[in-house]
Amino acid sequence: AQKVTQAQTEISVVEKEDVTLDCVYETRDTTYYLFWYKQPPSGELVFLIRRNSFDEQNEISGRYSWNFQKSTSSFNFTITASQVVDSAVYFCALSEGSKTGANSKLTFGKGITLSVRP
């Protein structure tokens, strides 16, 4: 069975601080996809990134960066120089792979509430 663990439940930082959100996953599949979603107060989940199990290359997108390590089954997310607008709930998720692409049934972690204070 698949499982995603986000051990941190709430994080509070001051603006401009760097913050890392942890994600640890469990799966027996050799092909799988990992995701991060952001949920602002409006409720809509916003896709941030997808990473497949064969690509361990870290990625940077502006102030966001992701560190994928298969050896520790982790897919951590770092926000550099955090801003108030980053305040949201962040979810890590996992899906099985298949021959035709990712099975989009996602297993979500319980989410991390990030509060960025001015």
Add this chain to the structure above:
Amino acid sequence: EAGVTQSPTHLIKTRGQQATLRCSPISGHTSVYWYQQALGLGLQFLLWYDEGEERNRGNFPPRFSGRQFPNYSSELNVNALELEDSALYLCASSQPGLAGGKNTGELFFGEGSRLTVL
């Protein structure tokens, strides 16, 4: 291009009643997913429809059911409502999955329907 739209935004029912939630996917998307986000429980997978058929189902009782119409929109029905059904119900859509071969697993979410059972 319109995103995933859900209706109603809010719904208040009493125990024992039935609730119907609706979802319109992004144009061109054939897969629709339903997730329940209850307080303290995170996002739980409910149902997955693709090309009009139920493809997968989460660990929910049979009183949670749904369907997908020929235009790929979807309904989620919850019968015999219980207090613990109070939650945000999120619908998501994705590109063609099983046959299309291009589904990389990214889900596009609507803003959700908040169901309150009194």
